[in-house]
Amino acid sequence: MTTDELERLLAQQPVAVLHRLARGRVQRHFRSGKRRLIELLLQHSGHNRAGLESDLQALLEERQAPSEPSGRRMPAPPSITRKKMQTQPPPPPSHEPSISLASWLEGIGVPPPQPFIPDPWQTEALSAVSETDVVISVPTGSGKTYVAIDAARRAMADNRTVIYTSPLKALSNTKYTEFSRLFGKDTVGILTGDRQENSQAPLLIMTTEILRNLLYDAAGGEIDVRLDTLGLVILDESQYLADPERGVVWEETIIFCPSQARLLLLSASIGNPQDIADWLTSIRPTACRLVRHSKRTVPLRAGYLHPNGKLSPLFRTVEIPYGHPHQLHPEAKRLFVEYEEETLPSGRPRR
Structure with a gap:
């Protein structure tokens, strides 16, 4: 398979499949969009091209296979399973439920008047x-x-x-x-x-x-x-x-x-x-x-605004979790994947 053929085949896959291929190959792949994932996978293929093609073919066969009546999922290819066991960190501790958009927006605006006391x-x-x-x-x-x-x-x-x-x-x-x-x-x-x-x-x-x-x-x-x-x-x-x-x-x-x-x-x-x-x-x-003075008097909040106008908190918490692992809000992740799928259906930006 030539590099162009491999690139076209990768571009036809959903982002979720590319992320599965990137496990054990690309560090912090979850931060990359579809186009960037393809570039990183192609760069890595120079070290083990056959392994990437083999894992991709196994994932394609898994997607094409009919689902079992019991609802059990097909296991991932052995090479991916081994990489996952070797490189994937232990699951993070349980978190509080993600905040709602209303909770995230609460308190934004002009505060009520109060006596001024200098810091x-x-x-x-x-x-x-x-x-x-x-x-x-x-x-x-x-x-x-x-x-x-x-x-x-x-x-x-x-x-x-x-x-x-x-x-x-x-x-x-x-x-x-x-x-x-x-x-x-x-x-x-x-x-x-x-x-x-x-x-x-x-x-x-x-x-x-x-x-x-x-x-x-x-x-x-x-x-x-x-x-x-x-x-x-x-x-x-x-x-x-x-x-x-x-x-x-x-x-x-x-x-x-x-x-x-x-x-x-x-x-x-x-x-x-x-x-x-x-x-x-x-x-x-x-x-x-x-x-x-290092503490912010007015704390920052981070949100994700989709081009279609949908707004979501970026993180699971109201404020930015400085000094802690950033747990992205599920809705923000969903909107981001939706944006990637809409704008890069073939792996290349629309003109």
Whole structure:
């Protein structure tokens, strides 16, 4: 049998048959779709082509054989049975029943109003930023913006200028709208490549490139009163320090930032926050404080949305089972197999 003939024959089989062939041959085959399974089986066939063809033929004969009256299933080919006994791990412990879609969706939405109490890490960050530079590394949705807003409010109360930078003009526009609503339109200005409004306001929103250019001009001798009264610089999305093209902008902004201003770096995805804090300590007049918090305030839920609009929890539990084997929800597995069968009936994507 040629490789093309074997590929066509594999493409004609259901995904379940391909998974049976992959047992003992392909690691973690249950994660692969039909097209990928065929590719992996063909790659493995170079080691034992005859064994793969023999097992495939045995499975084809099993499918074609009439079912026994007693309802017993035909045994798998001996080679597959041996591989299964040698490589298949012991069955997992019993699990609680899978959650329903209604249970999975329960609680999603805007929570009821309740008194706001800062988290300990927020209190720590606000206390530290009044004295030194701070790097905040916490998950998305944990409350970084609250720290930025309160730190800005305190700095302006001391008649200091505050600059809030973001990597994108769209994000700068969003923050301008948000802060204008919080502090009043006369208190907030914006400076981007496309927009300049209220440029002498005590709270300025700008892209990081704009601030870098202001600092360049000041280093060249140009007087800017805003920098003389600068008390706080908030660098949002500070993971851009690692960007191969734009990271230099963040580095130069930090290097040229006036020594009297406090730096507040915010990010949910800095991979090496301690290294960043150590670097700031080495080039700035005061030791940088790192504030880390790993627990998500807003937990994540994972679902599977079929192209036909059917929605299912991805796992058997409401939340993502971090640190544990991922037990897929039976309905999600069924929908995924259905999608594979619909889109790859002959082993190749539809055009």
